[in-house]
Amino acid sequence: MAEPTVPVLEVQDLSIAYGPVRAVDRVSFAVGRGETVGMVGESGSGKSTAVLGALRLLPAPGRIVGGTARLEGHDLLALDAPALRERWGARVALVPQGALSSLNPLLRVGDHFAETFAAHGVRPSEGGRERAASLLAKVGLDPRHLDSWPHALSGGMRQRVAIALGLALDPPLLVLDEPTTALDVVVEREILLQLVQLQREAGFAMVFVTHDLALLLELATRVAVLYAGRLVEEAPAAVLAAGGARHPYTRGLLAALPPAPGEARLPVSIPGVAANVADPPPGCRYHPRCPLAEPRCSVEAPATRGTTHRVACHLVEGA
Amino acid sequence: MTAPLLSLRGIGVRFPQGGWPRHRFLRAAHAVDLDVGRGEIVALVGESGSGKSTLGRVVARLQEAHAGQLLLDGVDVLRSEPGGASLAYRRRVQLVFQDPFASLNPVHPVGHGVARSLLLHGHATAATVRERVQAGFAAVGLGKELVDRHPYALSGGQRQRVAIARALAVEPELIVADEPTSMLDVSVRTDVLRLFRRLADAESRAVLLVTHDLASARLVSDRAVVLYAGRVMESGPAARVLAEPRHPYARLLAAASRRHDGLAAPLPGRPGTPPVVDPPPGCPFAARCPEAIPACTAADAPVVAVAPDHLVHCHRAEPA
Numbered sequence: 001m002a003e004p005t006v007p008v009l010e011v012q013d014l015s016i017a018y019g020p021v022r023a024v025d026r027v028s029f030a031v032g033r034g035e036t037v038g039m040v041g042e043s044g045s046g047k048s049t050a051v052l053g054a055l056r057l058l059p060a061p062g063r064i065v066g067g068t069a070r071l072e073g074h075d076l077l078a079l080d081a082p083a084l085r086e087r088w089g090a091r092v093a094l095v096p097q098g099a100l101s102s103l104n105p106l107l108r109v110g111d112h113f114a115e116t117f118a119a120h121g122v123r124p125s126e127g128g129r130e131r132a133a134s135l136l137a138k139v140g141l142d143p144r145h146l147d148s149w150p151h152a153l154s155g156g157m158r159q160r161v162a163i164a165l166g167l168a169l170d171p172p173l174l175v176l177d178e179p180t181t182a183l184d185v186v187v188e189r190e191i192l193l194q195l196v197q198l199q200r201e202a203g204f205a206m207v208f209v210t211h212d213l214a215l216l217l218e219l220a221t222r223v224a225v226l227y228a229g230r231l232v233e234e235a236p237a238a239v240l241a242a243g244g245a246r247h248p249y250t251r252g253l254l255a256a257l258p259p260a261p262g263e264a265r266l267p268v269s270i271p272g273v274a275a276n277v278a279d280p281p282p283g284c285r286y287h288p289r290c291p292l293a294e295p296r297c298s299v300e301a302p303a304t305r306g307t308t309h310r311v312a313c314h315l316v317e318g319a
Numbered sequence: 320m321t322a323p324l325l326s327l328r329g330i331g332v333r334f335p336q337g338g339w340p341r342h343r344f345l346r347a348a349h350a351v352d353l354d355v356g357r358g359e360i361v362a363l364v365g366e367s368g369s370g371k372s373t374l375g376r377v378v379a380r381l382q383e384a385h386a387g388q389l390l391l392d393g394v395d396v397l398r399s400e401p402g403g404a405s406l407a408y409r410r411r412v413q414l415v416f417q418d419p420f421a422s423l424n425p426v427h428p429v430g431h432g433v434a435r436s437l438l439l440h441g442h443a444t445a446a447t448v449r450e451r452v453q454a455g456f457a458a459v460g461l462g463k464e465l466v467d468r469h470p471y472a473l474s475g476g477q478r479q480r481v482a483i484a485r486a487l488a489v490e491p492e493l494i495v496a497d498e499p500t501s502m503l504d505v506s507v508r509t510d511v512l513r514l515f516r517r518l519a520d521a522e523s524r525a526v527l528l529v530t531h532d533l534a535s536a537r538l539v540s541d542r543a544v545v546l547y548a549g550r551v552m553e554s555g556p557a558a559r560v561l562a563e564p565r566h567p568y569a570r571l572l573a574a575a576s577r578r579h580d581g582l583a584a585p586l587p588g589r590p591g592t593p594p595v596v597d598p599p600p601g602c603p604f605a606a607r608c609p610e611a612i613p614a615c616t617a618a619d620a621p622v623v624a625v626a627p628d629h630l631v632h633c634h635r636a637e638p639a
Contacts, residue, residue, distance in 0.1 A: 042504040043475070140590065154592060155367075184366035184531060189575035190590050196582050211505065218582050256506045258534030260577065261562040267538065269513075270506040273474045 006073055007032050008173045008205040009054065009092070014067035016046070016053040021278045024050045025229045026067065028304070031222075033172065034199065036206040038216030038237065040253075041226035042274045047209050048097075048177050050226065055092055055175060056084055072172065090120055092173040093166035095159075097181065102162055103150040109136075109161055110146030116168045135164040140194055156187035163195065167202070174199075175207045180215075192219060214257050217241040225250045228275035228285040230301075235309040246309070246316040249286045284314065322393055323354035324525045325378065325412075325493055331386035332373050332549070336596060345596050347373040348549040351387070355493065358523040360515060362536035362557060364572070365546035368593045374546075375495045375529040379414040380404035391493075410440050413486035417498040419478030423470040429481045430456070430466030433488050440489040455484045459514060476507035483514060493525045494518070500535060512539045533576040537561040542628075545569045548593035548603035555629030565631045568604040602634065610635050 007030040016024040024046040031037040041047040052058045054069035056076055069076045071092055076084070088094075096102045103112060113132035122128055133143035139160040150158060159179060166174050176195075180188040196219070199206060208220060216223050217237050224234040225247065233247040245251045252270040259265045272289035275281055281288050287297040292315055304310050306318015330351040336343040348370040355361045363371045376382035377389065380396070380403060388395045396408060404412075416422040423429060430452045437443040443451040453463035459480040470478055479499060486494055496515065500508040516539045518524045530536050536543055536557060543557040545566065553566040564570045571588035591607040602608070605615035614634045623636035 042506060185533070186366060186571060186575040186586065186588075187590075189586055192582055193585065213505065253506060256509055258509075258532075258538050260534075261537070261573075267509040269508070269510040273477070274504065274506075 007070075008072060009207065010068075010070045011050070011054045012068045014050060014054055014069060015065045016049050016058065017063050017065045018061055022065070023062070023229050023277050024053060027224075027226065027229075027231045028067075029224045029231070029234060031173070031205045031207055033205055034203045035221040036199070036208055036219055038220035038223045039207065039209045039226060040211065040213050040216055040223060042211060044228070044274060044277060045226040046229040046277065047211075047226045051175055051177065051207055051209050052094075055088075055094065057088075057094060085119070089116055089171065090169045091171055092175060093169070093171045095162045095166045095174065095176040095179045097178040103158060105150055107150075108146065109148050109150065109153075112161070112165055113146070113168055116165060120169055132164075132168070135168055136161070138167070138194075138198060139164045140190070154187075156183050156191065159183060159191060160194075163191070167198065167204075170202065171204060173205045173207070175209075177209045178211070179208075181210065181212070213253050225253070228280055229277045230285060231304060231310070231312060232286065233309075233311050233313075235311075239309060244309075246311045246318075247286075247313050248290045248292050248315075252289075284312075323356040323359075324392060325353075325355040325527070326390040326393075327351055327353040327374070327378070327387065328390065329387035330374065330377060330384045330389065332370070332377060332382060332384050343597055346549050346598050347595065348377070348384070349598075351546075351549070351551055353544055353551070353554075355525045355527050357492070357525050358519050359542065360519050360526040360528055360540040362528045362530060362540035362543040362561075363546065364530055364533060364536050364543055364561070366531060366572070366593070368548065368595055369546040370549035370595075371529045371531075371546050372497055373549075375414070375497045375527060378493070378527060379412060379495050380408065381414070406440070410489045411491055412493045412495065413489065413491035415479075415482050415486050415494060415496040415499050418502050419475055419482050420470075420502065422482050423478055425470050428467045428469055429473065429478075433466075433481070433485045436485055436488045442489055451488070455488050456481075458487065459484045460510070474507070475503045476511065479503060479511055480514070483511070487518070491524065493527065495527045495529070497529045498531065499528070501530070501532065508535065509538075515539055533561050533573060545572065548595050548598060550603055551630075551632055552604065553629075553631050553633075555626065559626075559629060565625055565629075565636060566633050567608045567610050567635075571607075602632075 010030040012028045013026045014024060015026055027050045029037055039047040039051055053064055064077060110132055114128055117128045132146055136143050136145055141160050180191055220237045223237050223240055225232050227249050233250045245254055255268045256270060258267050270289055275285045283298040283300055284302050287293040297314055302312045302314045304312040309319040311318040330348055332348040333344040333346050336345050365371045373382055377384050389397045433452045433455055434448045437448055437451050452466050456463055456466055461480050500511050512535055515526050519526055528540055540557040543560040544554040545552045547568045553560050553564060553569045564573050571586060574587055587609055589607040594603050601616040601618055602620045605611045620632045620634050623631045623638050625631050625636060626639050
């Protein structure tokens with residue numbers, strides 16, 4: 001069990017390349033016990049790549065070209081395949097984006113749990129089925145669905161199964177990659193409420209990857225904002241929700257959100273098109289769209305400054 | 320008040336599901352009434368299985384209705400054009416699809432589709448078509464240099480604008496937009512929604528906006544219709560229906576979409592899926608409704624006017 005002071009996951013200066021393209025460039029973030037860190041960005045920002053890469057779950061041709069990722073103090077980037085397999089599922093679990101494609105269509109729901117338990121040396125005699133049934137109940141599913149086939153479940157039910165599978169071995173870290181993007185709002189909300197409840201009971205850390213900043217303002221402890229492969233800002237969600245965003249891109253994203261009922265504000269789009277990581281603009285990658293850009297922004301990449309509130313911008317300070 | 324451009328009256332759509340000895344049906348829409356006036360944006364909101372996309376397809380005549388009337392300027396086109404939409408109808412009613420990555424032909428420059436539509440409907444000749452396409456691009460905020468690009472070279476927001484330019488090329492009176500922003504990044508969604516607002520305000524076009532996104536619907540629409548299991552639950556001014564809904568289902572939907580108030584409060588309604596195959600009698604939401612009474616499962620809900628222009632389909636609703 002990790003000490004509260006040691007982060008469950010600590011990623012430093014992680015860089016990931018697809019061939020010559022650097023999709024993630026020196027990204028750092030950390031998540032502690034009971035915390036939820038939200039990774040947000042638009043398509044192509046590298047948010048999923050950074051998180052999957054840190055856990056060594058990124059398929060080829062994605063390749064880690066720099067940085068460190070420590071899970072409970074162990075350097076994941078130095079582990080060999082057997083040591084990784086021991087940790088995957090037991091110390092960190094992934095809930096992937098498409099729950100239909102993450103479940104094997106030829107296996108009943110219960111068989112998925114049996115496979116997970118068997119891979120980690122839990123023998124069937126040790127009550128795997130009872131444990132699987134109680135996991136389904138925890139995510140709000142009737143335990144009789146242990147005998148259901150994945151195709152017979154709705155999208156929301158499949159995503160609940162994926163979350164229950166993720167929690168099967170009680171990992172200290174749960175990573176969720178756009179887990180509710182494909183779901184209806186009511187189902188999404190039901191699942192998020194359940195997830196927050198489970199986290200409160202079990203105390204696991206979460207990394208939540210999404211394009212939905214409004215959702216993170218409610219769900220996350222801290223929010224990391226990525227743009228074109230780089231971290232532009234990382235701050236407590238409460239600070240961002242209270243209007244404390246400092247980076248012009250984060251401010252732009254917040255201004256683009258539709259107003260809540262009763263909020264007298266018209267959303268404003270960010271002009272231009274998201275930078276392409278295959279051919280990024282020089283200097284600060286956001287400068288072509290930035291309303292505050294100065295000459296040096298197009299020449300010099302800004303350093304990330306601050307500790308509790310980190311910002312990578314020439315024009316604003318971190319904290 | 321003039322008659323609305325589009326009226327649906329008692330529209331029903333069902334899909335056979337097989338079964339023996341008795342045939343089963345999936346009831347995608349039932350007894351739906353809906354009006355869209357010129358210069359008006361009406362949002363059709365609901366979750367998967369609510370029938371909102373099916374109704375959009377009925378209006379675009381891509382889907383047959385087995386019951387009801389589809390009136391365009393007072394003419395029931397299901398009777399006057401029973402074999403499918405005429406070219407004239409398709410000129411007046413145009414559809415914008417959800418996925419701009421799938422709706423544009425990848426082998427042609429994006430201007431090609433717009434040009435084809437202009438030529439097919441006689442809005443341009445071979446000599447004038449290029450100029451017309453460029454003007455159409457400018458009208459949706461796209462640079463004219465983009466007409467020769469292929470879809471892969473455009474962003475999602477740009478592609479959706481191309482799809483809107485293609486729909487607008489024939490100067491339709493009604494645009495049916497099926498989830499036009501759900502595939503787009505949040506930073507560009509607002510621009511596409513604003514474009515619809517401008518088309519309604521400046522050019523008096525009618526827009527039927529099919530969406531699951533209440534926040535977007537609240538932002539641009541004049542009126543909203545909330546659907547559940549193919550039935551209208553509530554309809555009226557968007558500001559009231561979406562921000563202060565009266566029907567228990569509309570309230571559940573609004574509570575689930577609410578942002579910035581933490582994930583503390585439980586949802587006002589039980590989990591469940593809309594009963595669309597062999598639906599039981601009564602209100603389809605009754606099984607999930609926290610306020611259900613025996614009458615709810617016995618008979619269809621009455622239509623209660625809680626204000627002259629605000630209708631709630633609920634046994635518990637009190638008339639104004």
